[in-house]
Amino acid sequence: MSAATAAPGEVVRVRVPPRTFRSELRAIKVVWGRELIRFRSDRMRILTSLIQPLLFLFVLGSGLQQLATASTGGVDLKTFIYPGILCMSVMFTAMFSAASIVWDREFGFMREMMVAPVRRSSIVIGKCLGGATVASLQGVILIALAGAVHVPYDPLMILGIFGLQLLLAFSVTAFGIMVAARITQMQSFMAVMQMVVTPMYFLAGAFFPVAALPAWLTVLNRLDPLTYAVDPMRRLVFSQLDISASARRVLDPGVSLWGWRVPAGLEALFVLALGLAMLAIAIVEFSSTE
Amino acid sequence: MTTVTSSTRAVDVRDLRKSFDEVEAVRGVSFDVAAGEVFGFLGPNGAGKTTTINMLCTLAKPTGGTALVAGHDIVRARDDVRRHIGLVFQDPTLDGYMTAEQNLRLHAELYGVESALVAPRMRQVLEMVGLWERRKVPVNTFSGGMRRRLEIARGLMHSPRVLFLDEPTIGLDPQTRASIWSYIAQLKESEEITIFMTTHYMDEAEFCDRIAIMDSGKIVALDTPAALKAAVGADRVRIQTDDDASAAAALREAFALESQLADGGVVFFVESGEEFVPRLFAELGQPIRSVSVSRPTLDDVFMSFTGKTIRDAEESGGRSRNRRMMQVMAGGRR
Numbered sequence: 043m044s045a046a047t048a049a050p051g052e053v054v055r056v057r058v059p060p061r062t063f064r065s066e067l068r069a070i071k072v073v074w075g076r077e078l079i080r081f082r083s084d085r086m087r088i089l090t091s092l093i094q095p096l097l098f099l100f101v102l103g104s105g106l107q108q109l110a111t112a113s114t115g116g117v118d119l120k121t122f123i124y125p126g127i128l129c130m131s132v133m134f135t136a137m138f139s140a141a142s143i144v145w146d147r148e149f150g151f152m153r154e155m156m157v158a159p160v161r162r163s164s165i166v167i168g169k170c171l172g173g174a175t176v177a178s179l180q181g182v183i184l185i186a187l188a189g190a191v192h193v194p195y196d197p198l199m200i201l202g203i204f205g206l207q208l209l210l211a212f213s214v215t216a217f218g219i220m221v222a223a224r225i226t227q228m229q230s231f232m233a234v235m236q237m238v239v240t241p242m243y244f245l246a247g248a249f250f251p252v253a254a255l256p257a258w259l260t261v262l263n264r265l266d267p268l269t270y271a272v273d274p275m276r277r278l279v280f281s282q283l284d285i286s287a288s289a290r291r292v293l294d295p296g297v298s299l300w301g302w303r304v305p306a307g308l309e310a311l312f313v314l315a316l317g318l319a320m321l322a323i324a325i326v327e328f329s330s331t332e
Numbered sequence: 333m334t335t336v337t338s339s340t341r342a343v344d345v346r347d348l349r350k351s352f353d354e355v356e357a358v359r360g361v362s363f364d365v366a367a368g369e370v371f372g373f374l375g376p377n378g379a380g381k382t383t384t385i386n387m388l389c390t391l392a393k394p395t396g397g398t399a400l401v402a403g404h405d406i407v408r409a410r411d412d413v414r415r416h417i418g419l420v421f422q423d424p425t426l427d428g429y430m431t432a433e434q435n436l437r438l439h440a441e442l443y444g445v446e447s448a449l450v451a452p453r454m455r456q457v458l459e460m461v462g463l464w465e466r467r468k469v470p471v472n473t474f475s476g477g478m479r480r481r482l483e484i485a486r487g488l489m490h491s492p493r494v495l496f497l498d499e500p501t502i503g504l505d506p507q508t509r510a511s512i513w514s515y516i517a518q519l520k521e522s523e524e525i526t527i528f529m530t531t532h533y534m535d536e537a538e539f540c541d542r543i544a545i546m547d548s549g550k551i552v553a554l555d556t557p558a559a560l561k562a563a564v565g566a567d568r569v570r571i572q573t574d575d576d577a578s579a580a581a582a583l584r585e586a587f588a589l590e591s592q593l594a595d596g597g598v599v600f601f602v603e604s605g606e607e608f609v610p611r612l613f614a615e616l617g618q619p620i621r622s623v624s625v626s627r628p629t630l631d632d633v634f635m636s637f638t639g640k641t642i643r644d645a646e647e648s649g650g651r652s653r654n655r656r657m658m659q660v661m662a663g664g665r666r
């Protein structure tokens with residue numbers, strides 16, 4: 043091709059440079075940014091995905107309070123399930139974020155990204171980070187409700203919650219993208235996600251203390267990866283509460299394996315590792331499709 | 333084929349093949365496209381056009397043969413090919429929730445276009461397709477024609493050397509189709525670009541510099557539209573009778589003419605069609621309800637190479653497409 047002969051104001055010729063690490067970062071950033079643009083323009087989604095957590099927190103929480111006062115040692119049931127709800131809202135939003143990859147395929151946009159001269163991994167990473175960010179932003183609304191359930195607004199706690207939400211959102215989105223690599227139809231995707239996520243959510247101890255459970259439930263609880271996201275969240279929230287030692291023992295026993303209480307940091311690390319592993323699988327799956 | 337010529341060739345294809353399980357969709361095609369050419373792939377649905385284009389765009393791996401696009405091997409240098417091509421697919425691939433501007437910007441970022449050039453280039457391509465005023469509007473509110481125009485603008489955003497257009501005007505109204513053709517003509521003037529397109533609209537194929545006619549996974553003819561039509565040579569005559577089958581037999585007996593039952597009548601080709609008509613009435617020995625004589629169209633070319641019209645080859649194409657084809661035929665008759 044001859045050099046640009048066009049006069050100024052005529053044809054603007056651009057050049058696509060060979061792939062570099064920087065261009066991959068740029069691709070990740072733009073795919074991430076698209077998730078934010080879409081989130082902003084979709085106010086309906088922000089509202090609808092708030093309904094379920096709020097129902098659980100205020101309706102179920104207030105309702106069951108009638109039965110529970112005696113055994114919670116004076117702690118409001120809403121306060122108790124609040125950490126679980128923080129996880130819940132993030133999980134469902136992250137699930138929807140991952141679903142967008144299925145929509146993208148159905149509406150063709152996936153193709154636009156797949157034929158670009160960038161690595162598939164950049165697209166998958168961008169998607170995953172985008173989903174995580176969007177879900178965490180949604181989580182902020184629930185963090186703001188802390189006062190309504192008697193949890194003080196402590197800056198460090200809020201940061202901690204946000205970090206944990208980000209972590210959980212990342213892992214759930216990675217999981218969703220991994221599933222979406224295989225399942226290309228929206229209906230089956232949502233069905234599979236519901237089938238996996240709902241039991242995970244119920245088993246994770248979002249609504250009940252994880253000590254002194256029946257043996258079968260203890261086993262299932264410890265096997266559920268989500269347990270290791272809910273537990274540090276609860277510890278973090280409870281660290282800010284002024285409650286009796288006995289109530290703390292009952293309500294925030296922590297997860298123990300063979301009598302060893304797992305440190306919160308390790309639990310968070312486990313969630314992160316799991317997320318990274320699923321992201322790696324998702325990348326492999328997307329890279330091998332034509 | 334050789335390194336010397338590959339720099340002037342935008343596309344160079346050698347014995348390209350693609351099979352899906354048992355079905356061989358593309359059965360060994362070879363051709364080349366010169367830089368700056370508008371090259372058309374013509375054929376019915378299912379002829380293997382889209383499969384071929386997908387392979388050239390690195391969206392599908394060939395099961396045999398080789399191809400260079402913009403001088404790069406489509407299998408071994410996939411990313412290099414991708415950097416130099418623009419794509420407009422048959423199905424929309426825009427993000428409807430984003431504005432036109434956001435869609436183009438995302439594309440430029442994905443392709444690593446130099447940041448300082450994104451805005452001026454975007455303005456240029458949007459102005460070309462007449463969407464600059466609508467750049468802040470979400471694509472969801474665009475009509476089908478506007479979306480297709482935006483897709484073309486996006487495909488050009490990174491100044492590709494080869495622009496692939498897979499049925500760029502399918503499903504659009506005649507006015508929009510005409511405007512899309514004027515952009516393509518304009519493109520040819522202003523940018524150093526090769527255009528590779530598929531179509532099954534005969535009248536559109538005539539805009540191309542050269543056309544490859546594809547049928548059942550093979551290229552059956554490749555030349556300029558004029559040369560292809562010249563190859564048919566004769567005028568196209570269509571007659572309608574009460575008994576087309578016996579009319580065809582009578583044609584063979586009286587004039588030694590081979591004919592086809594197509595297009596709602598008996599179609600055959602003959603030198604100096606107008607002068608032939610009086611003889612036809614005198615010697616066919618059978619009542620004729622109507623006669624039309626026309627210069628050969630590309631559809632006739634297709635028929636002369638494959639023995640069937642594109643419409644017949646498609647069996648059950650979309651209704652609008654058929655209607656469009658009728659208009660083409662009607663246009664040719666005048």
